Amino acid sequence: MAGALIVYRWELRKLLSQKRTYLGLGAAVAVPIIFVAALALQKGQPTDIAFGRYVRESGLAIPLVLLLFGSIWLFPLITVLVAGDIIASEFSNGTMKTILTRSLDRGQIFAGKTATAFTYAFAALLAMGITALAAGTIESGFHPLVSLSGTRVPAPRALGLVAASFAVYLLPMGALACVGLLLSALTRNSAAAVVGTLMFALLMQLIGILPGLSGAGPYLLTTQFQAWQGFLRVPVDWAPIVRAAWLTAVYALPALAASYLVFVRADIRGE
Numbered sequence: 001m002a003g004a005l006i007v008y009r010w011e012l013r014k015l016l017s018q019k020r021t022y023l024g025l026g027a028a029v030a031v032p033i034i035f036v037a038a039l040a041l042q043k044g045q046p047t048d049i050a051f052g053r054y055v056r057e058s059g060l061a062i063p064l065v066l067l068l069f070g071s072i073w074l075f076p077l078i079t080v081l082v083a084g085d086i087i088a089s090e091f092s093n094g095t096m097k098t099i100l101t102r103s104l105d106r107g108q109i110f111a112g113k114t115a116t117a118f119t120y121a122f123a124a125l126l127a128m129g130i131t132a133l134a135a136g137t138i139e140s141g142f143h144p145l146v147s148l149s150g151t152r153v154p155a156p157r158a159l160g161l162v163a164a165s166f167a168v169y170l171l172p173m174g175a176l177a178c179v180g181l182l183l184s185a186l187t188r189n190s191a192a193a194v195v196g197t198l199m200f201a202l203l204m205q206l207i208g209i210l211p212g213l214s215g216a217g218p219y220l221l222t223t224q225f226q227a228w229q230g231f232l233r234v235p236v237d238w239a240p241i242v243r244a245a246w247l248t249a250v251y252a253l254p255a256l257a258a259s260y261l262v263f264v265r266a267d268i269r270g271e
Contacts, residue, residue: 003104007112008119015082015120024078028124031074032066032132036139050148050229058143059136060158064232066132067169071225076201077194078124079173083117083180084193087263091188096266106264114256117181121173129166133159149234165228171244172224175252176201182259185266218243221251 015021039045039055039062046052049068054061087110090096099109145158153161179200183193204222207213217223218240227244230237 003108004111004115007104007109008115011086011112011116012119015116020081020085021120024081024120024124025127027074028078028128029131031070032062032128032135035066035069036062036132036135040139051145051232054146055136056140058145058155058158059133059138059140060142060145060155060162062136062140063129063132063162064165066128067165067225067228070128071169071222072205073198075121075125075169075173075225076176076198079117079121079176080180080194080197082120083177084184084197085190086113086117087181087184087259088188088190088193091266092190107260110260110263114181117177118174121177122170125166125170125173129162133162145232147234148229148232151234153232153234161231164231168228168231168241168244169225171227171248172221175221175224175248175255178252178255178259182255182262185259185262219247221248224248 045055046065049065051061051064051068055065090099142155144152144155145161147153176197180193180197183196184190187193187196201222204220208217208220208223224244224247227240230240
């Protein structure tokens with residue numbers, strides 16, 4: 001445990017020194033600012049998306065609208081920027097031998113790197129949520145939110161539901177991070193791992209809209225990015241939330257186990 005924490009601190013310091021880190025976090029902050037700025041400068045609202053019609057009534061609707069937009073490309077991309085690179089970069093930069101000379105085993109190194117990838121995904125989502133909530137409140141006020149069931153939810157309770165929604169949103173993000181780690185370990189190439197994970201997410205989205213395959217929709221990983229909407233129904237619809245919990249584990253755990261096995265068994269003698 002202590003060894004994994006040492007690696008975790010190393011990896012966080014490395015992230016803070018890399019420009020790529022700030023690209024993802026910068027996008028997470030910039031998107032809600034741009035959205036709210038456009039809302040302030042224009043009339044109307046995106047009525048064809050859940051909560052879009054309420055963005056001028058309550059700032060609490062804005063983070064939820066952005067969760068829907070972000071599930072297509074933004075958060076899958078931000079997630080794999082680190083997950084797809086964190087192992088592959090050690091091989092491509094020729095530093096794998098160096099880190100293995102330290103008094104740490106490969107399992108501890110893998111645990112520290114995995115925790116770092118998850119932390120980055122969490123930090124990006126948190127940055128977007130805080131920025132969207134602050135900007136939305138400035139623009140539209142901290143007012144009650146109309147739920148998907150048509151009932152008005154008091155602002156303090158709605159804030160708690162928004163926070164819970166973001167927590168559920170982290171589940172598929174974590175699963176995608178596991179896929180990114182697997183491809184990072186397998187390919188030893190950052191670009192291949194990032195693109196491969198994005199293509200995996202795109203394939204899931206395509207399967208969900210193909211005629212004749214609609215029955216697979218509830219079980220696709222990308223569909224779980226919508227599970228948080230269960231919190232915004234009255235009463236709370238727990239079915240999609242529970243399904244997201246176990247289904248993301250079905251995707252994440254095998255990918256994580258496989259990436260661990262690939263990493264600890266990797267032959268670096270030719271590096």
